[in-house]
Amino acid sequence: MDGLAGLPLKEVLPGILMFTLPVDYGIDHVNVYLIRESEGWCLFDTGAECEAARALWLRALAGPLAAGLTRIIVSHHHPDHLGLAVWLHERTGAQVLMRQEEVAVARQTHVANAGDRAYCIDFMRRHGMAPEDAQQVVGGVLQSNMACAVPTRTEPLEAGQTLHIGAHAFDVLVLGGHSIAQICLYESRLKLLLTGDQLLERITPNIGVWPYGETDPLPRYLESLRTIAGLDIELVLPAHHDVYHAGVKRAHGLVAHHQKALRKFMARLGAGGMNATELGYAVYGAQSDPLHAYLAMGETLAHLLWLERSGYARRDETPAVTRWYPVTAADGEPTLTLSGDMSR
Template structure:
């Protein structure tokens, strides 16, 4: 997320399913005559599913198929508000659950993945996501997950104070109900093609923001289904997380992905958040430039002397995030991703004993 620290870290999950008056967002919208579904030029529908945090909504897409079924992309976070809106909108559009032939997930973050299992139970349809994204989802929310403890230890070694570390476990645990029930997955293979909406779509590996994430591109209509990889006006969170199977340089992978996407000719980009826009290449290059500025700024902070990642995070994003563990988690992980990129370039180095604490310095 570009701009303010809040924008850079708004990929998190929220705190409440209902507004202060007790009515759901769906009920309030219905009373105002609003609709969450917008018909696109190609006959698809964009359905804006509300999120209880600063991004406000996630874009889900309904794609009509020749056999009368529908493909659903990224159904949203599993909350009472989301379910209410889907029930209302499907009824308004005359789409029955059994008409949904499959669900395609661009990545495994809860605001995209969370309702997939609920829809699968209602519709009995397959859910397509990459094997790598499935592995990561199981690591976070599978039975016996120890990710919260691993992340707590990781952040401790990077300088986060104990009064903040104790909040991480409950914070991460609160997401589980928003992805349950979890779906049975059918593998989606990067590099393959998928017939959808009367077009053949290239499945493009899109790492950096989410391990195993993909974009989908149609040469025929020059349309890119971008997930969170290329967003208008904001940039997705890029997180370095602990684990031998995880990407040691997610920002480098993300920048490489943006360079690949910048070579696509697009007339329409359908993002996971905010409004559709025409030019993926231009926006990809803008995001690359944004991260290069961030890297230069971080180098300037390192030039002032060695520091922990947590200290650098607060100098980059502000101390006010101590009051929002959700945004702080993403700011910390993104700071670490930028430090890893600088280390890969030979411009920064980390030091300290194996068990921490660790500090970074200019190389």
């Protein structure tokens, strides 16, 4: 997609640009957004730390974005969002704004020491991953493709805070589930929502349990969808694929997706017990590589925790493995709604 100056940069609203950058792992792109201010551009997310993305940034900063960056807002710690924050700060001097919980998780996951790596491998092993696959995920993928520099100094962002960016006043939303404290920005006059990964149209955000970060993410994600469904939204600016309308409808659709997933997990959870990797395989099928098996395991754990808390499943933990069992006395099927709490 060529836009301004032959770059993958286009105006989605007057004074608001979408910059689509390549990612060299997993999904192949990420959208970051620029909002015009009097002295330059405020940036929402930064892109992954890869040569192709850096090359596009250099061209943009020498061309359409020559006015420079005023501030860098990082929605959450995942490397396609945080990846170039330090590099851009060093080049432009723009201050980085980020939730402190996200900074802490970033330091654990992106610059992990030997002890952290051992903890991550043990976490995966206890949930059923083969030791060699866990080693490959931690030593190969998480510490190479997905590692990135973490800012040493950031300005905090608070829920309910108003950020004045150029001619716009954005409400800061702090939403959980996909990450521990993801930032979304809502502009009520334009009925505009910048969502990061929290609300995507064509794919479902990964809601998983990992060695660090969210310990019970699905309830927090559903609560975030309730928050979004209460907004008056005309245009969504997501991190992946194109901008879209019908954000509230998409929030309801994601609730339906997770309700369907919960019922699948219940149906496949065998009476003899299964670990999270086994159940993930039963529901999602064989994965193409250890990283995708890890993602499936994390998502499976998130749904198992909901089923356990709601009385549909129980766990048996040993030092070697955690196994999950159906609760045969449970009645009915899981029901999720945006109008109230989760219920049967």
